[in-house]
Amino acid sequence: MEQYPVLEGQLVVGGHKIVRLAARVGQTPFYAYDRGLLQARVAQLRGALPPAVKLHYAMKANPMPALVGLMAGLVDGIDVASAGELKVALDAGADPAEISFAGPGKRDPELWQAVAAGVLVNVESMRELPVLAAAQQALGLPARVAVRVNPDFELKGSGMKMGGGPKQFGLDTEVVPEALAWIGREGLAFEGFHLFAGSQNLRAESICEAQQKSYELASRLAASAPSPVRFLNLGGGFGIPYFPGEQRLDLAPIGANLAGIVERAAKELPEAGIVIELGRYFVGEAGLYVARVVDRKVSRGQVYLVTDGGLHHALAASGNFGQVVRKNYPVTVANRAGATEREVASVVGPLCTPLDLLADRMHLPVAQVGDLVAVFQSGAYGPSASPQGFLGHPAVVEVLV
Numbered sequence: 001m002e003q004y005p006v007l008e009g010q011l012v013v014g015g016h017k018i019v020r021l022a023a024r025v026g027q028t029p030f031y032a033y034d035r036g037l038l039q040a041r042v043a044q045l046r047g048a049l050p051p052a053v054k055l056h057y058a059m060k061a062n063p064m065p066a067l068v069g070l071m072a073g074l075v076d077g078i079d080v081a082s083a084g085e086l087k088v089a090l091d092a093g094a095d096p097a098e099i100s101f102a103g104p105g106k107r108d109p110e111l112w113q114a115v116a117a118g119v120l121v122n123v124e125s126m127r128e129l130p131v132l133a134a135a136q137q138a139l140g141l142p143a144r145v146a147v148r149v150n151p152d153f154e155l156k157g158s159g160m161k162m163g164g165g166p167k168q169f170g171l172d173t174e175v176v177p178e179a180l181a182w183i184g185r186e187g188l189a190f191e192g193f194h195l196f197a198g199s200q201n202l203r204a205e206s207i208c209e210a211q212q213k214s215y216e217l218a219s220r221l222a223a224s225a226p227s228p229v230r231f232l233n234l235g236g237g238f239g240i241p242y243f244p245g246e247q248r249l250d251l252a253p254i255g256a257n258l259a260g261i262v263e264r265a266a267k268e269l270p271e272a273g274i275v276i277e278l279g280r281y282f283v284g285e286a287g288l289y290v291a292r293v294v295d296r297k298v299s300r301g302q303v304y305l306v307t308d309g310g311l312h313h314a315l316a317a318s319g320n321f322g323q324v325v326r327k328n329y330p331v332t333v334a335n336r337a338g339a340t341e342r343e344v345a346s347v348v349g350p351l352c353t354p355l356d357l358l359a360d361r362m363h364l365p366v367a368q369v370g371d372l373v374a375v376f377q378s379g380a381y382g383p384s385a386s387p388q389g390f391l392g393h394p395a396v397v398e399v400l401v
């Protein structure tokens with residue numbers, strides 16, 4: 001992929017040629033995340049979106065502590081989805097004032113931890129409200145809340161829809177006024193609204209439409225709010241290209257659309273900070289999964305490169321994390337990246353299941369045992385979203401370079 005240079009036939013990650021990096025890591029398989037690419041991606045977004053729009057990193061995309069530490073210094077806030085993620089964000093030095101905590105099924109101790117930490121809770125159920133009120137009372141600290149709204153529309157063309165119709169996420173638009181009244185009556189510290197319509201979208205016009213509708217809905221609901229809206233998270237859903245033929249998301253129309261929203265908000269919700277939250281868009285293209293070829297087999301004419309890595313570390317790349325039809329992630333033989341001698345080969349892992357497939361009949365440099373296979377677009381939903389215990393192979397190592 002174009003974001004990684006090739007030097008003397010080797011892929012270069014974070015300034016390191018891949019063979020030496022593998023030696024430095026000391027084992028395969030490993031994930032490598034490129035600091036420079038992460039910084040460049042944040043800068044690119046800052047350049048394309050209005051300066052008033054705050055960027056939050058949804059750390060479920062990649063919770064590696066060193067990476068979260070780097071991101072905490074680059075973005076305006078961190079979105080967490082569990083007390084475990086909250087700990088990583090706080091350890092990383094993220095400002096609690098700029099951390100928000102979303103997710104269904106927050107357990108009581110998690111809600112208490114959030115109040116004690118001073119972070120914003122995106123309320124997803126009426127059940128959370130009395131727990132937060134009790135924590136506020138007992139701890140003598142404000143329970144900072146935003147209401148996550150399950151809107152009555154969805155993000156069109158998204159890989160994963162997380163709003164519209166019946167959902168476990170957020171409060172249905174219809175019950176939001178009741179929640180707002182409760183928050184006002186019990187004196188919770190109301191800050192605003194959170195809307196998240198979907199994920200992995202490559203169509204700017206769909207994202208603009210969802211952001212527009214989200215803004216309008218929040219603006220309507222603000223009429224029932226107990227205090228002015230100070231926080232308005234319009235979601236994200238920015239996708240990255242994984243498969244051949246996919247077009248990169250065009251940020252220009254999104255920037256223009258958000259500029260219009262910022263302008264309206266300045267009049268209608270003058271205290272509101274507009275936030276967008278992104279996971280994979282920040283980190284997905286900045287990461288590689290690297291595995292070593294341990295066997296080269298030919299079965300009835302088809303070449304199999306059997307590696308020490310597979311779906312137990314890279315479930316998404318294997319096609320088993322939400323894909324409807326399996327397609328290949330971009331893959332190369334990283335220590336022969338410039339090679340002209342190529343063949344059709346499948347890259348598989350060591351697991352005893354045909355699902356353990358990293359590349360299905362791809363055109364790749366001719367590889368031998370000991371070579372390094374790299375899977376691109378692997379910086380998001382990697383190890384933390386994979387069944388590492390499945391079949392008892394060694395755990396993967398992650399490095400930030």
Ligand SMILES: *Cc1c(COP(=O)(O)O)cnc(C)c1O
Nearest residue numbers: 058061196199200237278279280
């Ligand atoms: C998963 C999630 C995200 C991140 O999604 P990406 O596709 O990685 O950008 C953001 N916000 C919420 C509420 C989420 O659940």
